[in-house]
Amino acid sequence: MKKLLEEAEKKGVAVGAFSVGNMEMVMGAVKAAEELETPIILQIAEVRLKSSPLELMGPMMLAAAENADVDIAVHLDHGLHVETVEQALDIGFTSVMLDGSLLPLEENIKTVKGVVETAKEYGATVEAELGVVGGNEGEGKSHEILCTNPDDAKRFCDETGVDALAVAIGNAHGNYPVLPELRFDMLEEIHKKVSTPLVLHGGTGISDEQFQRAISLGVRKINIATASFDNLAAYAKAYCDNKEKANYFELSACEVEGVYQNVKRHIKVFNME
Numbered sequence: 001m002k003k004l005l006e007e008a009e010k011k012g013v014a015v016g017a018f019s020v021g022n023m024e025m026v027m028g029a030v031k032a033a034e035e036l037e038t039p040i041i042l043q044i045a046e047v048r049l050k051s052s053p054l055e056l057m058g059p060m061m062l063a064a065a066e067n068a069d070v071d072i073a074v075h076l077d078h079g080l081h082v083e084t085v086e087q088a089l090d091i092g093f094t095s096v097m098l099d100g101s102l103l104p105l106e107e108n109i110k111t112v113k114g115v116v117e118t119a120k121e122y123g124a125t126v127e128a129e130l131g132v133v134g135g136n137e138g139e140g141k142s143h144e145i146l147c148t149n150p151d152d153a154k155r156f157c158d159e160t161g162v163d164a165l166a167v168a169i170g171n172a173h174g175n176y177p178v179l180p181e182l183r184f185d186m187l188e189e190i191h192k193k194v195s196t197p198l199v200l201h202g203g204t205g206i207s208d209e210q211f212q213r214a215i216s217l218g219v220r221k222i223n224i225a226t227a228s229f230d231n232l233a234a235y236a237k238a239y240c241d242n243k244e245k246a247n248y249f250e251l252s253a254c255e256v257e258g259v260y261q262n263v264k265r266h267i268k269v270f271n272m273e
Contacts, residue, residue: 019225028259131168191218
């Protein structure tokens with residue numbers, strides 16, 4: 001992931017990090033990345049592991065990355081327990097996130113610092129979160145937004161040595177009821193104080209213009225999850241609604257197409273096209 005973020009910094013773009021939950025989602029995301037000749041990040045969050053076990057999804061994600069015609073990083077998103085992070089590293093994930101955003105600052109720093117040291121042994125990179133991205137991540141509890149403090153961000157990055165920092169600027173997981181008002185002034189201050197690549201979570205529902213403004217202010221990784229899950233479900237429903245008798249293989253192809261179309265659209269936006 002670090003390599004992809006460095007390349008994105010040079011180009012002034014952002015890398016799309018696309019959450020996946022089954023084979024069709026992996027295939028759709030990779031198809032879009034290869035067609036647009038753009039590196040991406042495949043990721044899965046810990047809260048998704050109840051329905052998409054890491055021991056099954058992990059090897060499939062890694063195989064897809066290894067066989068793709070473009071560079072693809074494989075990332076654990078929102079790791080909530082150190083044990084899960086270590087499991088992902090053992091499987092071969094190239095980057096991991098330990099989300100200690102709900103912890104007091106000192107404890108968040110201490111926990112993430114330990115994960116950074118562990119990840120170094122695997123040659124993997126680490127993302128962390130400071131401030132609280134609102135909304136509901138998967139089946140997790142809904143959280144109120146707590147914007148990232150720029151001074152805390154500098155201290156956090158200096159003391160932990162993380163490779164990427166997820167920030168809270170009014171963004172939230174899930175579907176927004178209305179277009180969110182993002183604190184670009186806060187993002188600008190963080191970008192001035194921190195050289196670490198910044199990450200924007202809660203990408204579903206943010207406008208193309210907001211995405212590109214965030215990219216201009218140092219965001220180098222943008223997470224997309226809900227939009228892909230929703231598009232897959234919409235394509236599957238449309239197929240089943242128009243078939244007297246559904247065919248599994250046709251249904252599978254529709255799911256791939258739904259994710260492919262969503263990922264392709266976002267890649268173009270993140271490439272500043």
